[in-house]
Amino acid sequence: MIEIQAGPIAIACAIAALCFLSYAIIRRKHLAERFGRALSHAKPIVAAACVPAGFLLMEMPYNPLTFSMEASFVATGLGVTAALFAIIFFLGQRSKAAMAAFLCVCFAAGTANYFVASFKGQPILPSDVMALQTAASVSGGYTYALGESVLDSFALLAVFGGIIAMLPASKPTKRSLAINASAGAAILVAFSMWFSAADIEKDYGCTVDVWSSLDSYQQHGSLLCFLQRSQLIAPRPPEDYSPQEAAAIRAEKAAIALAAEAVEDSPATAPDVRPAVVAIMNETFSDLSRYPNVAQTYAGTVAFDRIDALVKGDCYVSAMGGGTCNSEFEFLTGSTMGMLGAGVYPYMLYDLRGADNLARYLSSIGYKTSAIHPAQKENWRRDRVYRQLGFDEFYDEDSFADAEMFRGMVSDASTYDLILDLLCQDDEPRFIFDVTIASHGGYDTGSIPAQDMVRAPLDGVEYDDVNEYLSCIERSQVELVEFLDELRELERPVIVCFFGDHQPGFVEWLSNEAYGDGSRAESEDGEAPEAAIEAPTGIDLVQERYVTPYMIWTNNTELRQVSEEPRIADTSLNYLGAILLRAAGLPLDEYFAFTLAVRDDIPAINLNGYQDAQGEWHWHGDASARTDAYRQLSMVEHANLFEKE
Numbered sequence: 001m002i003e004i005q006a007g008p009i010a011i012a013c014a015i016a017a018l019c020f021l022s023y024a025i026i027r028r029k030h031l032a033e034r035f036g037r038a039l040s041h042a043k044p045i046v047a048a049a050c051v052p053a054g055f056l057l058m059e060m061p062y063n064p065l066t067f068s069m070e071a072s073f074v075a076t077g078l079g080v081t082a083a084l085f086a087i088i089f090f091l092g093q094r095s096k097a098a099m100a101a102f103l104c105v106c107f108a109a110g111t112a113n114y115f116v117a118s119f120k121g122q123p124i125l126p127s128d129v130m131a132l133q134t135a136a137s138v139s140g141g142y143t144y145a146l147g148e149s150v151l152d153s154f155a156l157l158a159v160f161g162g163i164i165a166m167l168p169a170s171k172p173t174k175r176s177l178a179i180n181a182s183a184g185a186a187i188l189v190a191f192s193m194w195f196s197a198a199d200i201e202k203d204y205g206c207t208v209d210v211w212s213s214l215d216s217y218q219q220h221g222s223l224l225c226f227l228q229r230s231q232l233i234a235p236r237p238p239e240d241y242s243p244q245e246a247a248a249i250r251a252e253k254a255a256i257a258l259a260a261e262a263v264e265d266s267p268a269t270a271p272d273v274r275p276a277v278v279a280i281m282n283e284t285f286s287d288l289s290r291y292p293n294v295a296q297t298y299a300g301t302v303a304f305d306r307i308d309a310l311v312k313g314d315c316y317v318s319a320m321g322g323g324t325c326n327s328e329f330e331f332l333t334g335s336t337m338g339m340l341g342a343g344v345y346p347y348m349l350y351d352l353r354g355a356d357n358l359a360r361y362l363s364s365i366g367y368k369t370s371a372i373h374p375a376q377k378e379n380w381r382r383d384r385v386y387r388q389l390g391f392d393e394f395y396d397e398d399s400f401a402d403a404e405m406f407r408g409m410v411s412d413a414s415t416y417d418l419i420l421d422l423l424c425q426d427d428e429p430r431f432i433f434d435v436t437i438a439s440h441g442g443y444d445t446g447s448i449p450a451q452d453m454v455r456a457p458l459d460g461v462e463y464d465d466v467n468e469y470l471s472c473i474e475r476s477q478v479e480l481v482e483f484l485d486e487l488r489e490l491e492r493p494v495i496v497c498f499f500g501d502h503q504p505g506f507v508e509w510l511s512n513e514a515y516g517d518g519s520r521a522e523s524e525d526g527e528a529p530e531a532a533i534e535a536p537t538g539i540d541l542v543q544e545r546y547v548t549p550y551m552i553w554t555n556n557t558e559l560r561q562v563s564e565e566p567r568i569a570d571t572s573l574n575y576l577g578a579i580l581l582r583a584a585g586l587p588l589d590e591y592f593a594f595t596l597a598v599r600d601d602i603p604a605i606n607l608n609g610y611q612d613a614q615g616e617w618h619w620h621g622d623a624s625a626r627t628d629a630y631r632q633l634s635m636v637e638h639a640n641l642f643e644k645e
Helices: 006-028 030-060 069-089 097-121 126-130 132-136 150-165 174-197 200-204 212-219 223-230 243-261 302-306 324-333 359-366 378-389 412-425 463-490 507-515 529-536 538-543 559-562 572-582 592-603 629-643
Strands: 002-005 143-146 275-284 313-318 367-374 393-395 430-435 494-500 547-554 607-610 617-619
Touching: 002 494, 006 030, 006 313, 006 559, 030 069, 030 223, 069 097, 069 174, 069 200, 069 212, 069 223, 097 143, 097 150, 097 223, 126 223, 126 572, 143 150, 143 212, 143 629, 174 607, 200 223, 200 547, 212 223, 243 324, 243 592, 243 629, 275 412, 275 463, 275 572, 302 463, 324 430, 324 572, 359 367, 359 378, 359 572, 367 412, 378 393, 393 538, 412 430, 412 463, 463 494, 494 572, 529 617, 538 617
Parallel strands: 002 143, 275 430, 275 494, 367 393, 367 430
Antiparallel strands: 313 547, 494 547, 607 617
């Protein structure tokens, strides 16, 4: 659904510009006859003006700092924009169509950043371009509000479009065709050589914050930042990396961990039962009562908290508002996005065949492995990636033709029904990975009945997206509890790991409302108010938006007795698979034993930073705080993902 949220002046300017464009297109022949000579002389001027116009069209829609950016970044951005324009202009035979196409692409890029930033709080990153099909398939539930910045940019595009329409058309000759093509190709080669040789971050001072990319885009320009992130997509080995050392580290740490397990006679060394293992990654499941402004009117995930689990706690993830596939990646592979960086989607970029992961390992010890996601199988390339990871079968939206729907999406309960069907088919060991979708954004569908709506006003003001989201989470809890009740009736042992993939995108402003910039404001008497004193700051403030609840539950009495995991244990998503194996009483292989061994020194790690053994968080850039365990983790992860057999 599209809405216009702009003042009358912006709307009037957009309409006037559109009228000018229409007039220029309709009357272009008459105008060319009357002003032919002047327009012919104006053509190179208009072509040159396309460079700053294209720069503005990329920045204006999403960037309130467009006209206050540092001059050095503006100059660099204009230079890169000019190079790209020259490539298109000459390869397009210096035609009017080439100029118009360039400006349309610039406008599309700026508008896309506007919408993505509105929904996710982040701009478009390089891997997002590769995920266009996935984005398109889940875009229907959002409301697209056209603000004044978009209308102003459209007006600029329409004016330039009208001017270009009035210009005389080029009359190419064989000689001009060859010259233009050669010039375009030469500029393209030169640009490629520059991009390969330059270090945009060091050479041009363009640093993109991994947790606040939007701020960097607005300060440095979207094109320069996008290119800087593009340079970091290719996996880079850790400093002084060697596959031999990585293998030795992995074997040594794993041996120590396995020896400790044997001495403790833990369930991981002597499994008496082989339970079915069910992992549920619940779409956007999180507890917003962690934000004090929400907690005033919202009690939190009460039903979830009441579940008597083997272990539960907070799980630090590397996605916020979107990027579900990265949460899948961390859980299944035991890898952390902290070593790969922002703007990277491994599902879209890497071949994961041969990489150690839960599906591959459980399959090796006799488990049948199934993946469930009630959406298009091509989303995030799951149809390929699940095969690469070793899943035996994948149930996508085609398996849910007659399923119960919620907000236009397959309900959680419908996926749980399929899990129950699979568990009842036979007694063979099973690993089932269920990625739900019912609570997916956007949260403005208006499809939840009034009697089912959870209302949590913030300072007396109700927000439709917050209310709809909380209503989704309430329903998720109800259906989870009902699912666990049904599992209790099964005779076969089952262990369930349940976690949320990320928080909703609107927590960007929700966090700002709750904590501001993290500074400790003073009251009138000079005292810092209690709420401000307790507010997180720095990386702790950032991590508030990157944490979701998790739990591990079982219907089996023996597993409940032997599980040695603490009842409350905070962790990060890359460790959760190994924790699940241990809680299930299953033997650990070398890789997952190594993973648990590293957890002793780095209890949690995600895209933003890592936690040391004393519980203190550090940014990844804080090299002074890095330990041997950090280096060991980075080397083993790189070897597992990129040096696999």
